[in-house]
Amino acid sequence: MMRRLLLPLFVIALALLPVVLPESAEFYVTLLNYLGLYALVALGLVLLTGVGGLTSFGQAAFVGVGAYATAWLTTAFGWSPWLTLLVAVATTTVVALFLGFITLRMGGHYLPLGTIAWGISLYFLFGNIEAFGGHTGLGGIPPVSLGGMELKSGREFYYLIWIALMLGVVATQNLLDSRDGRAIRALKGGVVMAEAMGVNTAWYKIVIFTIAAQFACVSGWLYAHLQRFVNPTPFSLTQGIEYLFMAVIGGVGHVWGALLGAGLITILKQWLQDLLPKLLGQSGNFEVIVFGLVMIFVLHRARDGLWPVIVRLVEKRLPMAVRANAVEAADALPRRERPAVGDTILDVQQVTKRFGGLTANNSVSFSVRAGEVMALIGPNGAGKSTMFNCVSGVNPPTEGEVRFLGQRVDGLASREIARRGMSRTFQHVRLLPTMSVLDNVAIGAHLRGSRHFVHASCRLDRDEERRLRAEAARQIERVGLAEHMFDAAGSLPLGKQRIVEIARALAADPCLLLLDEPAAGLRYLEKQSLAELLRKLRGEGMGILLVEHDMDFVMGLADRIVVMEFGEKLAEGLPRQIQEDPKVLQAYLGGVE
Amino acid sequence: MDFQIALLLGQDGLTNGAIYALLALALVLVFAVTRVIFIPQGEFVAYGALTLAALQAGKLPATLWMVVALGAVVVAVDGAIALRHGAMRRLPRMLALNLGIPLLLWALLAHVETAGLSLIAQIALTLCIVVPLGPMLYRLAYQPIAEAPVLILLIVSVAVHVVLIGLGLLFFGAEGTRTPAFSEGSLELGAVTLQYQTLWILAISALLILALYAFFGRTLYGKALRATALNRTGARLMGISTTMAGKLSFTLAALIGAFSGILISPITTLYYDSGFLIGLKGFVGAIIGGLVSYPLAAAGALLVGFLESYSSFWASAYKEVIVFTLIIPVLLWRSLTSHHSEEEE
Numbered sequence: 001m002m003r004r005l006l007l008p009l010f011v012i013a014l015a016l017l018p019v020v021l022p023e024s025a026e027f028y029v030t031l032l033n034y035l036g037l038y039a040l041v042a043l044g045l046v047l048l049t050g051v052g053g054l055t056s057f058g059q060a061a062f063v064g065v066g067a068y069a070t071a072w073l074t075t076a077f078g079w080s081p082w083l084t085l086l087v088a089v090a091t092t093t094v095v096a097l098f099l100g101f102i103t104l105r106m107g108g109h110y111l112p113l114g115t116i117a118w119g120i121s122l123y124f125l126f127g128n129i130e131a132f133g134g135h136t137g138l139g140g141i142p143p144v145s146l147g148g149m150e151l152k153s154g155r156e157f158y159y160l161i162w163i164a165l166m167l168g169v170v171a172t173q174n175l176l177d178s179r180d181g182r183a184i185r186a187l188k189g190g191v192v193m194a195e196a197m198g199v200n201t202a203w204y205k206i207v208i209f210t211i212a213a214q215f216a217c218v219s220g221w222l223y224a225h226l227q228r229f230v231n232p233t234p235f236s237l238t239q240g241i242e243y244l245f246m247a248v249i250g251g252v253g254h255v256w257g258a259l260l261g262a263g264l265i266t267i268l269k270q271w272l273q274d275l276l277p278k279l280l281g282q283s284g285n286f287e288v289i290v291f292g293l294v295m296i297f298v299l300h301r302a303r304d305g306l307w308p309v310i311v312r313l314v315e316k317r318l319p320m321a322v323r324a325n326a327v328e329a330a331d332a333l334p335r336r337e338r339p340a341v342g343d344t345i346l347d348v349q350q351v352t353k354r355f356g357g358l359t360a361n362n363s364v365s366f367s368v369r370a371g372e373v374m375a376l377i378g379p380n381g382a383g384k385s386t387m388f389n390c391v392s393g394v395n396p397p398t399e400g401e402v403r404f405l406g407q408r409v410d411g412l413a414s415r416e417i418a419r420r421g422m423s424r425t426f427q428h429v430r431l432l433p434t435m436s437v438l439d440n441v442a443i444g445a446h447l448r449g450s451r452h453f454v455h456a457s458c459r460l461d462r463d464e465e466r467r468l469r470a471e472a473a474r475q476i477e478r479v480g481l482a483e484h485m486f487d488a489a490g491s492l493p494l495g496k497q498r499i500v501e502i503a504r505a506l507a508a509d510p511c512l513l514l515l516d517e518p519a520a521g522l523r524y525l526e527k528q529s530l531a532e533l534l535r536k537l538r539g540e541g542m543g544i545l546l547v548e549h550d551m552d553f554v555m556g557l558a559d560r561i562v563v564m565e566f567g568e569k570l571a572e573g574l575p576r577q578i579q580e581d582p583k584v585l586q587a588y589l590g591g592v593e
Numbered sequence: 594m595d596f597q598i599a600l601l602l603g604q605d606g607l608t609n610g611a612i613y614a615l616l617a618l619a620l621v622l623v624f625a626v627t628r629v630i631f632i633p634q635g636e637f638v639a640y641g642a643l644t645l646a647a648l649q650a651g652k653l654p655a656t657l658w659m660v661v662a663l664g665a666v667v668v669a670v671d672g673a674i675a676l677r678h679g680a681m682r683r684l685p686r687m688l689a690l691n692l693g694i695p696l697l698l699w700a701l702l703a704h705v706e707t708a709g710l711s712l713i714a715q716i717a718l719t720l721c722i723v724v725p726l727g728p729m730l731y732r733l734a735y736q737p738i739a740e741a742p743v744l745i746l747l748i749v750s751v752a753v754h755v756v757l758i759g760l761g762l763l764f765f766g767a768e769g770t771r772t773p774a775f776s777e778g779s780l781e782l783g784a785v786t787l788q789y790q791t792l793w794i795l796a797i798s799a800l801l802i803l804a805l806y807a808f809f810g811r812t813l814y815g816k817a818l819r820a821t822a823l824n825r826t827g828a829r830l831m832g833i834s835t836t837m838a839g840k841l842s843f844t845l846a847a848l849i850g851a852f853s854g855i856l857i858s859p860i861t862t863l864y865y866d867s868g869f870l871i872g873l874k875g876f877v878g879a880i881i882g883g884l885v886s887y888p889l890a891a892a893g894a895l896l897v898g899f900l901e902s903y904s905s906f907w908a909s910a911y912k913e914v915i916v917f918t919l920i921i922p923v924l925l926w927r928s929l930t931s932h933h934s935e936e937e938e
Contacts, residue, residue: 103928
C-alpha cells in the first residue's frame with residue numbers, strides 16, 4: 001500500500017518545493033532546474049543505452065541544437081519560442097534520422113563513434129558561426145510566455161522544466177510497456193529472433209536514437225530560455241560524456257535511474273568542484289577523475305547502476321503488494337486466410353548453401369503441404385538447421401529457389417517471410433531471459449498489431465495491446481504453460497523454454513510452422529502432450545516442418561520424412577519406408593554386415 | 594595557393610598523417626585483440642610528450658608516481674588473488690614487474706640529473722615510465738570485464754579517458770610544452786625545404802610500421818595476437834592466454850602512443866588534453882579501415898592528415914569541423930557497401 005503512495009508523494013513534493021523554499025534558498029531552485037534539464041537528456045539515454053543496447057556521446061550536441069535554434073530564431077527574427085521549439089525538434093529529428101541511418105546498419109560501436117565525431121564537429125561549428133556569436137555566444141533570448149504570463153524567474157520556470165520531464169518519464173514508461181516497447185527491448189541481445197518475428201530492428205534502433213535526440217533537444221530549448229543566454233561550452237563532448245555517466249550511474253535500465261543519476265552527478269559535481277581544488281591546491285575540473293573512477297567501479301561491480309540497489313532496499317522495508325498479474329479478456333485478433341489442406345505451401349528447389357569453401361546444403365529439394373507434418377532428420381552436422389535458416393530467411397541460400405505460398409521468398413529478409421505466414425523456433429533457444437513468458441510470446445504477435453510508438457506514448461494503443469496480450473496468453477495456455485505466464489522466461493528449464501518458443505511462433509498465426517528440435521530436453525509425458533498439440537495443429541490445416549532427433553517422436557508423428565546427410569538429401573518417403581531404407585540404416589547405424 | 598604553399602601544407606599533412614597512421618594502427622590492434630575501443634590512446638601521446646619535457650627540465654615527472662601507484666594497486670589485486678589460490682610462485686615476477694621496475698626507476702631518477710642526459714637516454718626513460726601504464730590499465734580497468742559487450746568496454750574506455758585527462762591536468766598543469774627537435778635545421782631539395790624533424794617523424798613512423806609488420810608476421814607473440822584477434826575462444830583452446838594478449842596489445846598501444854607524442858612535441862605545443870583530438874583523428878583513419886584493415890587504416894590516417902593541413906589553409910576556423918565531418922561520408926559509404934551480419938555479441 002505504502003509503495004503506491006510513493007509516486008504521488010514525490011510529485012506533490014516536487015510541486016510544493018518552489019512554494020516552500022525561502023527566498024534565501026534560491027540556489028536550490030536553480031540546482032533543481034538544472035537537475036531536471038539533465039535528467040531529461042539522461043532519460044533519452046536510458047531508452048537508448050539501457051533498453052536498446054546502443055549509446056551516444058553526442059547528446060550534448062543535440063541539446064545545443066535545441067538551444068541554438070531557439071536562441072538564434074528568437075533574437076534575430078523575433079519568432080515565438082513555441083514556434084522555435086517545433087523548428088528545433090524538426091531539425092534534431094532530421095539530423096538524428098540521418099546519423100542513425102548511416103551508423104546503425106553497421107556494428108553497434110559505430111553509433112557512439114559517429115556521435116563523438118558529430119559532437120566535436122558541432123561544438124566547433126557553434127563556436128565559429130558569426131550569426132551565433134562565436135565563442136562569446138548569444139544573449140537577450142526572450143522568456144517563454146504561457147497564457148500571457150512570462151516565465152522569467154527560476155521558480156516559475158521550474159514548473160515548465162519538471163512538467164516536461166514528468167511527461168517524458170510517463171511517455172517513456174508507456175512506450176516500454178507496449179508492442180513497440182517489446183520490440184525495442186528485444187534489440188539488446190535478441191535481434192535475430194526479433195527479425196524472425198517480423199520486427200524491423202534497424203528501424204527501431206533509429207526510432208529510439210531519434211527519441212533520445214528529441215529529449216535532448218527539448219532540454220536545450222528549455223535551457224536557452226532559462227539562461228536567456230547560450231555559448232558553446234555546455235554542448236561540448238565532455239558534457240555529452242557526463243550525460244552518459246548520469247544515466248549509467250543512476251541505472252541505465254530504469255526511467256527513474258535517469259533522475260537519480262542526474263541528481264547524484266549534479267550534486268556531487270557541485271561539492272567536488274568546491275572541495276578538490278582546495279584539497280589539491282590547484283584550480284581545474286578535477287571532479288572528472290572521481291566521476292571516471294566511479295564509472296569504472298559501477299561498470300565492474302553494478303552494471304545496472306544504483307536505482308535497482310535502492311529498489312531492493314525499499315522492497316525490504318516496504319513489502320511489495322502482490323502485483324496484479326492478470327490478462328484482461330479481449331476480442332480475438334483477426335486471423336489470416338489459410339490455404340486449403342493438401343495444397344503445397346513450401347516448395348524448396350535445389351537449395352545450396354555455402355559458407356566459404358564449406359557446402360552445408362547441396363542442391364536439396366523438398367516440399368511441405370498444408371495439414372501435414374514433414375520431418376527433416378539426419379545425423380548431427382547434416383545441414384538441417386542451415387536448411388531452416390535458408391527457408392526462414394535468417395541466412396539466405398547461395399543458390400536455388402524457395403517458394404512459399406506460390407511466391408519466391410529466397411533472398412527476402414526474415415521479417416518479410418514472417419509477414420507472409422511462416423513462423424519458426426530456434427535450436428538454440430532465443431528468448432529474452434529477463435522478460436516474462438507472456439511478453440516473450442507477445443513478440444510473436446508483433447505483426448498482428450499496428451499501433452506504434454506515438455500511440456503507445458499517449459496510451460492510444462490499449463485496446464490493441466489487450467488483444468495482443470490475450471492472444472499471447474491463449475497460446476501459452478494452449479502449449480500448457482499457463483502456470484508460468486508471468487515468470488521470467490530465463491527461469492524456466494530449457495525444455496519448457498523450447499515450448500515457449502513454440503507458443504511465440506503460434507502467436508504469429510502462421511500457416512507454416514518451422515520447429516527446430518522442439519522435443520529436446522522434454523520428459524516423456526511432455527513429449528506426448530507436445531505431439532498431441534502438433535497433431536491438433538495439423539488437424540487445423542497447419543503445415544509443420546520439423547527437425548528432430550527423437551526417432552520415436554518423429555516416426556509417430558510425421559506424415560513424410562526427408563533424410564539428410566553431409567548436406568545432401570539421402571532419402572524421402574513415408575516413415576515406414578524410411579525405417580526400412582538401406583541407405584538410411586547405413587547412415588544411422590553404420591550398415592548391416 | 595601557390596606551389597610553394599601547397600608543398601608546405603603537403604609536408605605538414607604528411608607529417609601529421611604519419612602520426613595519425615601510427616595511432617590508427619595501435620587502435621586497430623587493440624580493438625582486434627581485445628574488442629576495446631581505446632579512446633585513451635591520445636592521453637598516452639600527451640603523457641609521453643609531457644613526461645619527456647619534464648625530464649628535460651630536470652623535474653621528476655608526476656607520471657612516475659602514477660606508475661608506482663598503479664603498480665602497487667596491481668600487486669595488491671593480483672597478490673590477493675595469488676594468496677587466495679596459494680600460488681606463491683607468481684609473486685616474485687608480479688612484484689618485480691609491477692613494483693620493482695617503477696621503484697628502480699624512481700631510485701634512478703632521484704639520483705640522476707636528467708636534464709643533462711642525452712636525448713636518447715631521456716626518451717628511453719620516458720618510455721620506461723609511460724609504457725607500463727598501458728598493461729597496468731588493462732589489468733585494472735579492462736581485464737575484470739574482458740568478456741563484456743563492446744559497448745560496455747567502450748564506456749569504460751571513455752571513463753578511463755576522463756580519469757587520465759583529469760590526472761594529466763593535475764600532473765602537468767594547464768601549460769603547454771614543446772621539446773627541442775631531435776636535430777635542428779632543414780634540408781633543401783630543389784624548391785622544397787624539409788625540416789629534419791619531419792624526416793625523423795617519417796623515418797621512425799615507417800620503421801615502427803615495418804617493425805610491427807615483422808612482429809605480427811614473424812614472431813610467436815605476434816602470431817598469438819593475430820590468433821586472438823581472429824578467434825578468442827579458439828586461441829584460448831590453443832593455450833594462448835587472452836589476458837597476456839590483452840596486456841601485450843595495450844603495451845604496444847602505449848608504446849606507440851608515447852612515442853608519437855615524443856615525435857611530434859618538437860613541432861607542436863602539447864597540452865595535457867591535446868592528445869584526445871590527436872587520438873580521435875587516428876580513429877577517423879581507423880574507421881576508414883573499418884577498424885579491421887591495417888593498410889586501409891594507415892591510408893585513411895594519411896588522408897586525415899592531408900585534409901587537416903589543406904583545410905587549415907582554406908578555412909582554418911573550420912579545420913576540426915571538416916576533419917570530423919569526413920567520418921560521415923565514410924560511414925555512409927561503409928554502411929551502403931558492407932553486408933552487415935546479424936550476429937549478436
